[in-house]
Amino acid sequence: MxxxxxxxxxxxxxxxxxxxxxxxxxxxxxxxxxxxxxxxxxxxxxxxxxxxxxxxxxxxxxxxxxxxxxxxxxxxxxxxxxxxxxxxxxxxxxxxxxxxxxxxxxxxxxxxxxxxxxxxxxxxxxxxxxxxxxxxxxxxxxxxxxxxxxxxxxxxxxxxxxxxxxxxxxxxxxxxxxxxxxxxxxxxxxxxxxxxxxxGEELPSEPGTPTTKLSITGLSAHYHAGGVAALTAVQNPVIDENHYHWFTKAAGAIEWSVVSGAFSGKYGFVVRTADNGRQVKAVLYNHDHKVIAESEPAVIVVDDHGNDPVNGPTITTTLSAEEGVLAISVAPENREVDLGALTLNPAADRYTAAGALKPITVTDTRADNPGWTASGRVRAFTTVDGSQLGGKYLGWTPNVLSASAGQTVTAGPQVASGFTTGNGLATWSQLAAASAGAGRGTAQLGAGLTLEAPVETAPGAYQAMLILTAI
Structure with missing residues (x-):
């Protein structure tokens, strides 16, 4: 007792x-x-x-x-x-x-x-x-x-x-x-x-404990075996608490079982035929692990319309939070950028060429979503016979080609060629950035390129490599 x-x-x-x-x-x-x-x-x-x-x-x-x-x-x-x-x-x-x-x-x-x-x-x-x-x-x-x-x-x-x-x-x-x-x-x-x-699962809280009602959304009228149930606990009104536990109870069972690892306001699972009649509920706790609110049970209905499939094995793979990565990459087909021929400008004081980067991809799967900054630089151009042109003569105007839903990605500032003054892209220059909480996902970045070379530049086919980093 x-x-x-x-x-x-x-x-x-x-x-x-x-x-x-x-x-x-x-x-x-x-x-x-x-x-x-x-x-x-x-x-x-x-x-x-x-x-x-x-x-x-x-x-x-x-x-x-x-x-x-x-x-x-x-x-x-x-x-x-x-x-x-x-x-x-x-x-x-x-x-x-x-x-x-x-x-x-x-x-x-x-x-x-x-x-x-x-x-x-x-x-x-x-x-x-x-x-x-x-x-x-x-x-x-x-x-x-x-x-x-x-x-x-x-x-x-x-x-x-x-x-x-x-x-x-x-x-x-x-x-x-x-x-x-x-x-x-x-x-x-x-x-x-x-x-x-x-x-009720917990006795009424002491005065001063925030109160809210909890409901479950996302419940389908029925599911098919092998489908996914994606449920969300909704607070009304919303309060500053977000620690949950989810509980399930099979049809005909007496006691509720806690769902291992389900601590957020969302719970998803693969539906099996035996889940028909299963009840699911969400419970919201405060920082002392006292119950604030508990939802009414949601009932899972499984109906394959008389064509019940054999329920095979469950297939599992796991990506731990520690395995999240931030990566910047260039697809093989995007690794060559041709600026065309250098031509003398109308003022006849420099050679110019222009073009555009092909898509550069930044992928962020880190669970803590800290945001990121992608940058690039060009050290120097060279010909096959050793003539060189400094990376400072190249400039760019970055742009964001695409971003995932939930991302906020901002293109970096324009960097002018250093022909007259400055270092151009010879020093690290920002291509794009995503703020904390809005960087998780995949973004594709680009930039317009402008090269301005001195008139005394030796003839030849010049090549350089853009090096990239994301932090």
Missing amino acids: ALAALGLIAGPLAGTASAQDEVVVSDGHVDLFYVDVQNSAHVLTAHTGSGNVAPGELTVHVKPSVASRTVSASIATLPGWKGQGETYYVLPQNSQPGQVFAGFGYSSAVADGTSVTYTLDSLQGPGAFALWQNGEEGPNVFLASAEGGPKSFTSAAEHEHANWGFTERGEYALTVSATATPPGGTPVTIPPVTYTFFV
């Missing part, structure tokens, strides 16, 4: 008071609707492994991760209940690991053979409540909050267990009174008390 002392529970229901030093029961055995004799008077209390607890100081924690069930045809007959196939929450009649095992009855201070009539006086909460035992012909209903459902029952048992069910998540306050009738004695009226149940 898990017992915790809480300094404060926020958000009591209307008409109830917030309680200090509240006891929370989240698993193990507890007797609710427990009749005891205190100070010579019959009272309703609760009995845990640590002793009696006043109902006003107790919260029974119903965790959906272990308490959620799918409404069957039999359960759908409960008064005011949900329809078949929908989700409800239950503390089961039989003991199950990780669940609250709740019963009712009376202590040894009550006379043997006493019968107790329990009455549901009122219910405050987001949904319906029912108390029942399993029967061969369906639920044997003791109490049901819905209109027309039974509001009282009588038990002569000293101790027994039942199913305690709820249709929705949230906080419930059950006000119950009782009448104890000892054998051959006079009925004793027991004043009403209120029992609190909270249906």
Whole structure:
């Protein structure tokens, strides 16, 4: 049994008071609707492994991760209940690991053979409540909050267990009174008390914790085997928290399983035929790993329209975050740039030639997306017989030819030929840059080239190599 002392529970229901030093029961055995004799008077209390607890100081924690069930045809007959196939929450009649095992009855201070009539006086909460035992012909209903459902029952048992069910998540306050009738004695009226149940994975956060609602988008009406389900958790309103866990539960399963490695607001997986009916939910946590919000489950529907394929092996390959690279490359077909013949300009004070770089590719797959700068330089031109022309005589005007979605790539500044002044491309010059957070992907870069050579340049075919770097 898990017992915790809480300094404060926020958000009591209307008409109830917030309680200090509240006891929370989240698993193990507890007797609710427990009749005891205190100070010579019959009272309703609760009995845990640590002793009696006043109902006003107790919260029974119903965790959906272990308490959620799918409404069957039999359960759908409960008064005011949900329809078949929908989700409800239950503390089961039989003991199950990780669940609250709740019963009712009376202590040894009550006379043997006493019968107790329990009455549901009122219910405050987001949904319906029912108390029942399993029967061969369906639920044997003791109490049901819905209109027309039974509001009282009588038990002569000293101790027994039942199913305690709820249709929705949230906080419930059950006000119950009782009448104890000892054998051959006079009925004793027991004043009403209120029992609190909270249906949710985590109890309400302390004041000041940001609040949001969580939903799942991207769910298709149905999937085919081998297709991909790509789900996204959406906050409304958006808050400054982004640590998630995703959980799944196969059709007919009782407990949720956490998805290994799924810590962001997105979750994708390859759909198999056996995933039909699988439920998926997202849970948002704060920096202390306390739950802020939890989505309603999304249900995966797999329908191959009667042509179910054989589900073969899963094929896996992994690219670790450390394997991300920043690379600058030139395709083989783009490695030759011909500026044509050098011709004397109209002023007859220099030779000129012009052309354009063919696409240069920058690829960035780094997970941290730090951005990058691509630069280039030309050291010198030479002819086959050794005549040289300095790289400073070459200039360029960079441009961005293409970029991936999500990239922001900016062309570098124009660099004039150094014929008159400056170093032209003899020193490292920026071809393009991508800012942090906007560099991941593939971009193709280009540049217009201008060469201006002195009139005393020796005749010949000049070649140079543009060297490139990306950092």
